[in-house]
């Protein structure tokens with residue numbers, strides 16, 4: 548990105564920071580902050596003792612990326628890391644887009660974003676609430692500002708977990724180590740806890756709706772209801788469908804983000820410099836549409852030159868056709884998005 552484009556984005560973001568407060572993290576004085584102007588994090592080890600200090604920093608410096616530590620430290624500004632003295636650390640899950648393969652990786656589409664949202668909903672509704680007993684009011688969900696969601700568990704019981712324990716949670720959520728043999732020996736029913744119940748319900752549904760084709764369908768369903776798996780595990784379809792259900796039910800969380808207790812994570816309420824979208828705190832995930840609800844730039848049209856092949860895209864309810872290396876008049880919010888992605892320049 549050239550200086551001219553950089554200055555343009557900076558002016559846009561400065562408008563935003565002049566008018567909006569970020570979502571200040573719990574115990575701000577114990578958090579390490581990191582900021583990016585070129586990269587996601589150009590420097591870190593920053594400390595703010597008050598909300599006003601952070602707000603002033605954002606308004607004055609207008610960073611392109613703002614992150615804060617999931618950890619709480621006695622001295623978040625200290626270097627190297629061990630001198631910070633960690634007290635504990637929020638439990639956070641990162642759900643990212645799995646590319647649909649229909650466009651270059653740097654772009655997204657409704658399908659990609661929809662899958663990430665479905666993963667986040669599944670993480671909450673199928674795992675964190677029923678299996679871990681996390682109260683809904685202790686969960687917060689943030690759009691990352693680009694392609695995914697961060698789910699934060701604001702519950703003291705989880706803040707003391709070490710990296711290794713967090714890794715076990717990730718394995719559980721992603722269904723790693725879930726074994727068909729052990730599953731069958733447990734003779735699970737649809738109301739069995741955690742994965743046993745989830746997998747049983749998945750396989751039973753597939754039998755009921757005819758996705759699994761077998762003449763002994765009714766017998767199998769009856770056996771599942773009674774918790775008898777001996778004949779099912781001998782069937783030709785069982786292992787294939789077991790793996791398919793495991794894949795469909797897994798939460799697909801990023802292992803690195805959750806296990807790294809020193810991680811810096813996007814601060815909600817700040818702008819993601821690569822999209823111009825705000826990393827928004829989500830109130831109703833089911834209804835949330837990032838390409839509408841996280842847009843901050845205005846509608847006025849500006850002229851840009853698109854410098855690569857950009858797939859068709861929809862933003863703020865407006866459909867934009869594919870654009871290949873040419874001049875275009877675009878609403879500012881879309882121009883900001885393409886300039887941030889380094890796919891357009893000002894004219």
Ligand SMILES: [Zn+2]
Pocket residue numbers: 646647648649650655656657658659660
């Ligand atoms: Zn896609």
